[in-house]
Amino acid sequence: MTTVDIEVIVVGAGVVGLACGVELAKRGREVLVVEREARAGEGVSSRNSGVIHAGLYYPPGSLKARVCVRGRELLYAFCAARGVPHRRCGKWVVAATEDQLDTLRHYQARAAENGVGEVHWVDGELLRRREPALGGVAALDVPQSGFVDVAEYVMALSAELQRHGGQLLTRCEVERIDCEEAAFAVSAGGESPIRCRQLVNAGGLGAQALARRTHGFPQHLVPPLHFAAGHYYRMRGNKVPFDRLVYPLPGRSGLGVHLGFDAAGLPRFGPDVRFIEREAYDFDDSRRAEFAAAIREWWPGLRDEDLLPDFVGVRPKLVGPESPTPDFVLQGEAEHGLAGLVQLFGIESPGLTSSLAIAEEVADRLA
Structure with a gap:
C-alpha cells in the first residue's frame, strides 16, 4: 500500500x-x-x-437548487449555534413593469418546485402600503432570505x-x-x-x-474560466427606507443590482456584472449613473450622488456575457x-x- x-x-x-x-x-x-x-x-x-439565498432562482433538480435550499437551513443553524452574526430579514423580488409579471410568477412556481417554503405574491396596491418607497407593480415576499457576517x-x-x-x-x-x-x-x-x-x-x-x-x-x-467583476456601492448617510433585502428580477449573468446589508446592518448595493480579462479589484466608478438607474427601477427615490464606492468582488464564471x-x-x-x-x-x-x-x-x- x-x-x-x-x-x-x-x-x-x-x-x-x-x-x-x-x-x-x-x-x-x-x-x-x-x-x-x-x-x-x-x-x-x-x-x-453576504446574502443567504432562499433557493428560488435555480432550475428544479439542479445541484444549485438542492444545495442552496439545504445549505440555507444548515447555515442558519450553524450561525445560531456558534454565535455568528446573521439575520433572516426576508427579501422582496420586484417586478418593475407589467411585462415582468409572468416572469415573477415563474419564480414563484419555481420556489414551490425547489421546496423553498412559503413565498407570497404581493400585488401593487399591497406593496405600496407595506413599502411606500418601493417601485414596482408586484413583488414576491421571500421570508427565508437573510444575510451573514462572512x-x-x-x-x-x-x-x-x-x-x-x-x-x-x-x-x-x-x-x-x-x-x-x-x-x-x-x-x-x-x-x-x-x-x-x-x-x-x-x-x-x-x-x-x-x-x-x-x-x-x-x-x-x-x-x-471567465472573470466577472461586481461593483458594490454604499449609501451616503447609511440610511435606506427598507429593512429587508430588495432584488429586481435576475438577468442572464447575475441576479441584478440589489439592496443588501453588511455585517453592521448598513445598506449596500450591488453587484453589477462586468467581465474582465484578469483578476483585478480596481474600482471603476465610470458606470455609476448606469448602476443608479438600475436601482431606480425598484427605488425611484435614489439619486446618483447617494452612492459611494465600496468594493469590487470577482466571481469565477464558467460562461461569458449573455450566456445563462x-x-x-x-x-x-x-x-x-x-x-x-x-x-x-x-x-x-x-x-x-x-x-x-x-x-x-x-x-x-x-x-
Missing part, C-alpha cells in the same frame, strides 16, 4: 473549502486545509454580498475545523499535484511533496489553474476516473449559502 502523510488535503480555505474540511473532519477523517493567502477567506469569500462565519468554520482535529495551513500555494497510484503528491513552497489519499480542489478563482497543474488529470475536463449561468460543477471519480479526487468549478452565487451542503456532497463522493 502507498504510504501517505495525511488522509485528505483540501486546497482553498474559502467558505466552501473550510466547510469541506469541517465535514470531513466530523466524519473522522484526518484533514489538512491549505490556503495560499495569509488568512482564510481572503478570496471570493471576502468580497461578496468574516465571522470564516472564523467559526476555522475554529470548527480545528475542534474536530483538522488543520489549516496558510501561506501555502500548491505548485503541482501528481496523481500517483492510490495517492496524490502535493508540492508547495519547494518542499518535498505531501502525499494524501484524497484531495479536494476548492480553489475558487484558482480552481482551473490548479486542475491544469494536476498531472494525470484529464485536461479536457477543465472548464473555461450554468450549474455548479462537482467532478468526482464518476466524471474523471480518479478515485479520491473531487474538483469544484464555478462556485459563485449561491456558494456561500450552499457551502455546508456542498461539503456534504463532497464528503459523500469521497466516502
